[in-house]
Structure formats: C-alpha cells, structure tokens
Amino acid sequence: MNFRLLKDKILSKLMLVFTLASVSLLLVIGIGLYYKSIPIIQRLGWTELITTSVWKPLKGLFGFFPFIMGTLWVTAIAIIIALPLCLLTALYIVEYAPARIKRILTPFVNLLSGIPPVIFGVWGVLFIIPLIQVHIAPHFVEFSTGYSVLAGGIVLAVMIFPLIVSIISEVLRTIPQELKDASLALGATKWETIKKVILRKALPGIVAATVLAISRAFGETIAVLMVCGNNAIVPHSVFDTGYPLPALIANNYGEMLSIPSYDSALMFAALLLFIIILLFNIISRVILARLERRLAA
Amino acid sequence: MRKRKFEELFFRVLMILATIIVSGSFFLIVGTIFFKGLPYMNWDMITKTPGGGFYIGKEGGILNAIIGSFYVAGGATVLGLIISIPVAIFINLYMDGKRLLSNTIRMAFDVLFGIPSIVYGAFGFLIMVYFGIRASLLGGIIAVTLLVIPILVRTLDEVIRTVPFELRDATLSLGATRLETAKVVLRQIRPGIFTAILLSFGRAIGDVASVLFTAGFSDNIPTSLHEPAATLPLAIFFQLGSPVEEVQGRGYASALILTIIVLIITVLADILIKKFSKHKI
Numbered sequence: 001m002n003f004r005l006l007k008d009k010i011l012s013k014l015m016l017v018f019t020l021a022s023v024s025l026l027l028v029i030g031i032g033l034y035y036k037s038i039p040i041i042q043r044l045g046w047t048e049l050i051t052t053s054v055w056k057p058l059k060g061l062f063g064f065f066p067f068i069m070g071t072l073w074v075t076a077i078a079i080i081i082a083l084p085l086c087l088l089t090a091l092y093i094v095e096y097a098p099a100r101i102k103r104i105l106t107p108f109v110n111l112l113s114g115i116p117p118v119i120f121g122v123w124g125v126l127f128i129i130p131l132i133q134v135h136i137a138p139h140f141v142e143f144s145t146g147y148s149v150l151a152g153g154i155v156l157a158v159m160i161f162p163l164i165v166s167i168i169s170e171v172l173r174t175i176p177q178e179l180k181d182a183s184l185a186l187g188a189t190k191w192e193t194i195k196k197v198i199l200r201k202a203l204p205g206i207v208a209a210t211v212l213a214i215s216r217a218f219g220e221t222i223a224v225l226m227v228c229g230n231n232a233i234v235p236h237s238v239f240d241t242g243y244p245l246p247a248l249i250a251n252n253y254g255e256m257l258s259i260p261s262y263d264s265a266l267m268f269a270a271l272l273l274f275i276i277i278l279l280f281n282i283i284s285r286v287i288l289a290r291l292e293r294r295l296a297a
Numbered sequence: 298m299r300k301r302k303f304e305e306l307f308f309r310v311l312m313i314l315a316t317i318i319v320s321g322s323f324f325l326i327v328g329t330i331f332f333k334g335l336p337y338m339n340w341d342m343i344t345k346t347p348g349g350g351f352y353i354g355k356e357g358g359i360l361n362a363i364i365g366s367f368y369v370a371g372g373a374t375v376l377g378l379i380i381s382i383p384v385a386i387f388i389n390l391y392m393d394g395k396r397l398l399s400n401t402i403r404m405a406f407d408v409l410f411g412i413p414s415i416v417y418g419a420f421g422f423l424i425m426v427y428f429g430i431r432a433s434l435l436g437g438i439i440a441v442t443l444l445v446i447p448i449l450v451r452t453l454d455e456v457i458r459t460v461p462f463e464l465r466d467a468t469l470s471l472g473a474t475r476l477e478t479a480k481v482v483l484r485q486i487r488p489g490i491f492t493a494i495l496l497s498f499g500r501a502i503g504d505v506a507s508v509l510f511t512a513g514f515s516d517n518i519p520t521s522l523h524e525p526a527a528t529l530p531l532a533i534f535f536q537l538g539s540p541v542e543e544v545q546g547r548g549y550a551s552a553l554i555l556t557i558i559v560l561i562i563t564v565l566a567d568i569l570i571k572k573f574s575k576h577k578i
Contacts, residue, residue, distance in 0.1 A: 008474035015387035018380055022446055023405045029412070029420045036423060088308075088315035096312060107567060108320040114563035115326060115556065116503020118530040122537060122552045123326045126333055158322045165319060191305040212411065219413020221506040222534065246415045246506065253422070253510045270419040274412065281411040285404050 030274060037268035040261050049268065055232040062265040064272070069234045070149065070242035074224055075217040077153025077238060078160060083210060085157075086164035091194060093165070094172040113162035121226035124155040129227060132239075141239045147229035149242035155223050160213045167212065167288075171205025172198065174295045208287035215280035219273055221246035245269050327556060334553030337546035343554065347516045353541055359551050362532035364518045368434055369508060369528055370501035373441035374449075374494055380442075381449035381493075386479045388450075389457045390465070403454065410447035415506035417444045422510040435522040437512025444507050445497040452496055456489030457482060488569055495566035503559055505530040529555045 040049065040062060052063030093102055133146030175198055183193040199206075229241025230251060249269050256263040341358045348357035392399040421440025430436050460482050468478040483490070505528075513525030514535070533555065536548030 004474050004477070008476040011383075011476055012387070012391050015383040015391065018383045019387045019402065022380060022384055022409075022450070023402055025443065025446075026405055026409055026412075029416065032420055032423050033416075085315045085319055088312045089319045092312035092316045096309065097316075105316065105320055108323045110567055111560065111563055112320075112323040112326075114499055114559055114566075115323075116505075116530060116559055118503065118505050118533050119326065119330060119552055119556055119559075122533060122549065123329050125537065126549070127325070127329045158326070161319050161322065189301055189305045191308045192301070194308075215411055216413075219415060221413065221415040222530070226534070226537070246413065249415055249419060250506055250509055267419060267423070270416050274416050277411060277413060277416075278408065281408040282404075285407050289400070289404065 026278075030271075030278070033267050033271040033274055037264055037271050040264040040268050043261065050272075053234060057259050057262045057265065060261060062261070062268075064245070064269065066232045066234045067243055067245045067248050067269065068272075070228065071218060071244040071246075073149040073235050073238075073242050074152040074156060074228065074244050075214055077150060078156035078217045079210065079214060081154060081157035082160050082164055082213065086161055086209075087168060087206065089161075090165050090168035090172055091198075094169050095190065095194060095198070109162045109165050112158075113166075117159070117220060117223045118226075120155050120159050121223035124151055124223060124227040128154050137239050141237070144239045145229070147227060147241055148239045149228060149235050150238040151227040152224045152242060152244065153238070155227055156217045156220055159220060159223060160216055163216055164209050164213050167209035168202070168206055171202050171209070171291065174205075174291065175201050204287050205291055208284040208291070211280050211284040211287075215277040215284070218280075219246055219277055221250050225250055245273055249273075327560070330549065330552050330556050333546075334549040334551075334556075337550035338553060339550075342547065342550055346518060351516070352536075352539060352544055359527075359529070359532050359547070359554070361516055361518050362527040362529045362551070363554065365434070365512070365515075365526035366502050366529040368519065368526060369437045369441055369512055370498050372434070372438040373445050373501045374497045376438065376442045377445040377449045377497055378490075378494065381446055381453055382483070382490075384450050385453035385457055386482070388454060390475050390479055390482065403451075406447045406450045406454075410451060412447075413506065414444055414504045415509075417441075418507040418510050421507065425511060431523070432511060432513030432525050433523050434512065434519045434526040436510075437508045437526055437528065438522075440507045440511040441501045441504065444504060445501050448497050448500055449493050452493035453486075453490065456486045456493070459489075460485050488572060492566050492569045495562050495569065499559055499562040499566065502562075503530055503555065505534060529558075 043060075044062065049062060049064050050068065051065055052061075053065040054061045054063045055066065093105055097105065128151045129146035131146075132148060132151055133144055136150075137144035137146065137148075179197055179201065180193055183197045184190070188196070224244050225247035228244060228247060230243045230247055231241040232243050232248075233241070235242045249266050252262070252266060256266050341356060343358060343363060344360060345356070345358035346361040347359070348355060351357035388399050388402055418440055421436065421443060424439060425431070425436045430439075464485065465478055465482065468481050469475070473481070508528045508531060512528055512531075514527050514531055515525040516527070517524070519526040529551065533548050533551045536544050536551060539545055539548070
C-alpha cells in the first residue's frame with residue numbers, strides 16, 4: 001500500500017519536473033538568444049540595429065532594416081491575399097455548404113496543412129515564379145525574374161490557408177444558432193445575417209486568427225527563402241526582391257562562426273523573431289481563450 | 298428587394314470561388330510536384346546513396362537522406378513522447394482544482410507551438426555549441442525534439458480531455474492512485490497516442506529550418522549518433538540549387554518522395570482521428 005502511494009508521489013514529482021522544464025523552454029530560448037546577442041546589442045544598440053540599412057558583416061556593419069522590411073512586405077502580402085479568401089471559405093463551409101460537401105472539403109484543408117514548407121518552396125519555384133515572370137510582372141514592370149516579395153507572399157498565403165480557415169471556422173461554430181435565427185426571422189437574407197450578426201460576433205476570433213497567421217508567416221523560413229530573391233535591399237514594390245529575417249538566418253549559418261560578431265548578429269535576428277512572434281501568439285491566444293470561456297459560460 | 302437578392306447571390310458565388318481556390322491549391326501543389334517529379338523518379342532514387350559525381354548529374358539516389366530523415370524524425374518523436382506523455386498526464390490528472398495554472402501551462406504550449414522552427418534550430422545550435430556537440434544526428438534529434446514537444450503535448454492533452462470524468466472518478470473511487478488511474482486513461486486513449494505520433498512524425502520529417510544548423514549533411518547513412526545525417530528536405534533544397542538540370546530534376550523527384558511520405562502520414566492520422574471519435578464513449 002505504502003509502496004503504491006510512494007510510487008505515485010515520486011512519479012508525480014518527476015512529471016512536475018518534466019512539465020516545468022518544457023514550459024520554461026519558452027524562457028530559456030528567450031534568455032539563450034538574448035545572451036548570445038548581447039555583444040552586438042552592446043556594440044550597436046537596439047535602435048541602430050533595427051533602423052539602419054547597411055549590411056556589411058565583414059566591416060562589422062549590421063543594419064537589420066532591409067530584413068525587417070522584407071519580412072513585413074512578405075507577411076502583409078500573404079495576409080492581404082489569404083484573409084479574404086479564408087474568411088469567405090470558412091463562411092461557406094460553416095454557413096452554406098451541405099454536409100456532404102463539408103465532409104469532402106475538410107480533409108483537403110487538413111492535407112494542405114500537412115505539406116512540408118520545402119514542398120511549398122519547390123512549388124513556388126516551379127509554378128509561382130514562372131507565373132509572375134511571364135504573366136503578371138510584364139504588365140507592371142519592365143523586367144522581373146519572378147523572384148520577388150510577391151512570390152514569397154503568395155506562397156506564404158497558401159501556407160497559412162489551413163490555419164486561418166480552421167480557426168475562423170471554429171469561431172463561427174461558436175455563434176449561437178438563436179442569434180442567426182432571430183436575424184433570419186426578421187426577414188434578413190442569409191448574407192445580411194452574416195454581415196450584420198455573424199461577422200460582428202466573430203470579429204475578435206477573426207482578429208485572433210489573423211494575428212496568429214501573421215506570426216506564422218513571420219517565422220516561415222525555407223519556402224520564403226526559395227522564392228524571395230534574397231537581396232539585402234528594402235523592397236519598394238511587390239516585384240522587388242526581398243530578404244526576410246528567417247531567410248537571413250538560414251542562409252548564413254555556414255559562415256557565421258568565421259566572421260566576428262556575425263553569429264551574435266544572426267542570434268539577434270532570431271531573438272527579434274522570437275520576441276515578435278511570442279507577443280503576437282500571446283495576444284491571439286488570450287483572445288481565443290476568452291472567446292472559449294464566453295462560450296463555456 | 299432585387300438589390301438584396303443580388304447581393305446574396307454575389308457573395309455566395311464569391312464564397313464558392315474562394316472555397317475552390319483554397320481547397321484547389323492543394324491539388325495545384327501536389328499536381329505540380331507529381332508532374333515535375335515523376336519523369337525523374339526511378340528505383341535508384343530510393344535504393345542508392347549518392348555515388349561519385351551525383352551532384353553533377355551522375356548516378357546515385359537519396360537513400361541517405363530518406364534514412365537520415367526517418368532517424369531524425371523517429372528519434373525526435375520517441376524522445377518527445379517520453380517527455381510529453383508525463384506532461385499531458387500531469388496537466389490533466391494531477392492538477393485538479395488548479396484550473397488557472399493548468400490553463401496557463403496549456404497556453405504556454407500553444408505559444409511554444411507557434412515558435413517557428415528556425416528559432417528552434419538556432420536555439421538547438423546554441424545548446425550544441427554549449428555542450429560541444431558537432432552537427433550530427435544527435436544535434437538534429439535534439440532540435441527537432443524541441444519542435445515536436447508542443448505538438449505532442451497539445452494533441453495528447455486534447456485526447457485525454459475526451460476521456461469521461463466518470464471513468465477517472467470510478468477508478469479513483471476503487472482506491473487506485475492517480476498513477477494507476479493514468480494507466481487506465483492511457484489505455485483508453487491508445488489510438489489518440491498513435492495520432493499524436495503520426496502528427497509529430499509528419500511535422501518532423503518535413504521540417505528544414507530546425508535541422509539546417511544541427512544535423513549537418515552527409516552522403517553516407519549515419520551509423521552513430523555523432524555522425525552528421527542528411528535529411529530529405531535539405532536534400533531537396535540543395536539539389537534544387539544546382540545549375541545542372543539532371544540534379545534539379547532529382548530535386549523534384551525527391552520532393553515527390555517527401556510529399557508521398559507526408560501525405561500517407563497525414564491520411565493515416567486523419568483516419569485514426571475519425572476512428573477514435575467514433576469509438577468515443
């Protein structure tokens with residue numbers, strides 16, 4: 001008897017340790033990356049690192065502005081493409097689609113979310129790049145290789161489809177049927193009900209889904225790296241090349257130990273990503289948790 | 298009145314179009330990969346390691362990367378499970394009456410799930426430098442384990458929460474300790490554990506950014522944890538960057554291999570989830 005209790009006690013402590021250790025990973029990653037970026041932060045300071053544009057590691061100049069802008073451009077394009085499409089899709093799946101079509105559609109969203117990033121990259125190179133180079137860019141600019149922030153944005157948009165669709169669908173399902181019925185009974189059409197009742201009710205959830213999608217797009221590495229062109233210049237149009245932060249880290253890990261303070265600069269890039277994504281994730285998770293609680297109440 | 302009807306119709310058409318684009322993108326991607334990769338597929342690709350001059354278009358295959366990927370993803374999933382099962386059990390069975398705390402922990406794992414793999418890769422690299430581990434199978438497994446822990450914990454947690462409270466209460470009231478209750482619960486969620494394994498394995502085998510710094514690359518199949526290991530996504534990436542057409546083509550074929558592996562895993566996981574929810578009490 002005592003032995004059983006003892007076993008329970010000891011193992012429960014062990015489980016507690018495992019739990020604390022894995023949760024504190026969040027802290028440890030942050031501290032570890034910060035610790036490694038201290039040299040570069042002390043030498044150049046946060047503002048200079050973030051706001052200057054000269055990237056010459058051999059001369060010790062590390063301006064992250066082009067990379068931050070590259071990330072912002074790619075992410076913005078991805079969200080602008082993905083959000084309306086996914087919102088409409090989620091509305092169709094939840095509000096309109098007959099059960100049979102719903103059953104057919106859901107697995108595809110699942111399958112899409114299972115496709116690895118590198119495959120999206122290959123697809124981008126094989127499909128999106130030629131599409132932009134031959135069919136889209138010539139209408140707007142004189143010459144484009146296709147490798148551009150637009151290509152990165154499109155590939156990212158497709159990558160975040162499943163995430164946005166699944167979260168918005170879940171949020172839409174939490175809206176009480178009574179509200180919809182009341183609106184329909186007053187003579188509103190289905191679309192008017194969506195516009196004036198459902199969307200208004202679902203707004204926090206849609207915001208949360210968007211914030212989560214932004215943070216996912218921010219950190220995506222390989223697919224973006226393969227299609228963005230990777231020039232350390234601030235992009236000025238969608239057909240310009242860009243060089244997002246994660247691509248910077250991934251592309252330069254090979255030489256980072258041979259050039260002084262290069263490794264520190266790259267860890268600073270990882271730290272920047274970590275901080276932004278951490279904040280965005282916490283914001284969206286808090287919104288979603290609050291929604292869930294409202295539903296439970 | 299007519300305007301309202303028109304608006305309704307207009308948006309309905311828009312929604313159907315959007316749905317076609319979103320779900321069609323899956324076919325577009327898989328279709329493109331099949332179309333480009335199939336002509337370069339042959340048995341050598343999956344049965345041979347790169348021969349001399351493989352990267353200028355001579356013979357060989359990517360068996361090294363396939364095996365390497367299975368080693369990394371398998372090792373990470375096993376290690377991840379060893380850590381995640383106790384965590385999921387602890388959150389659900391040992392934290393009664395501490396809802397706030399357990400929900401905070403859940404949220405921490407949600408946030409960890411959102412941390413991109415390049416950050417895990419960079420952090421894994423820091424750990425390796427700290428402990429003096431070179432780029433190797435072991436390094437890759439460590440980084441990918443960090444990546445899959447949140448996936449495993451979240452999935453297991455969700456499955457455990459579907460086990461009815463009555464079952465736990467009945468077990469506890471018969472005099473079982475919480476640990477013994479945990480055993481009953483674990484037996485109940487066995488299909489759920491397989492789902493978690495598949496999800497984690499699928500994510501691990503396809504991820505590049507976490508193994509980029511940590512696993513290295515090698516033309517040989519690793520025979521020990523301290524040897525560098527090639528991984529499938531990295532092999533695709535390298536081959537695609539080659540100027541030689543034959544090598545690029547093999548890159549497409551490798552992409553096809555990875556796509557097929559991942560699709561099989563995703564479909565299996567899907568079937569298991571369905572089966573599991575069917576037998577739910």
